[in-house]
Amino acid sequence: KTRELPERTANPIWNLTWNFTTEYSEGDQPPPDIRLEVWDCGGINEFLGEIIVPFPRGNRVRQYHLRLRPHYSKMAKGETRQVKGTISFQLRWKGAREIEPD
Incomplete structure (x- = not known):
C-alpha cells in the first residue's frame, strides 16, 4: 500500500x-515471515531498504x-x-474470531 506523504521531510512519520x-x-503452514519494503x-521509484520479521x-x-x-x-x-x-x-495477529465484519 502507499500513503500520501506527510510534510516533505527526510524523516516522514505515518501514524496510521x-x-x-x-x-x-x-x-x-502460515507464512514464515513478513517483508516490508520502503521505496x-x-x-x-528508488528502493530505500527492507526489513523481514517473523x-x-x-x-x-x-x-x-x-x-x-x-x-x-x-x-x-x-x-x-x-x-x-x-x-x-x-x-x-487477529484470529478469525476477532475480526469485526465490515
Whole structure:
C-alpha cells in the first residue's frame, strides 16, 4: 500500500493503521515471515531498504524498531550505496474470531 506523504521531510512519520488479510487453511503452514519494503516514489521509484520479521503467532502485539537492510536486486543496476534509515512498527495477529465484519 502507499500513503500520501506527510510534510516533505527526510524523516516522514505515518501514524496510521493498515489491516491485511492472510488466508490459509488448517492444513497449510502460515507464512514464515513478513517483508516490508520502503521505496521513494517521488520521482524515480528508488528502493530505500527492507526489513523481514517473523510472521506473528498467537494473540500478542510485537513492537519493532529496525534498521533498513539492502536488497541489491531491487536497487538500481550497479548501485552499491549504503542503505540508511530505520522503520518502527507494531504487528498484531487477529484470529478469525476477532475480526469485526465490515
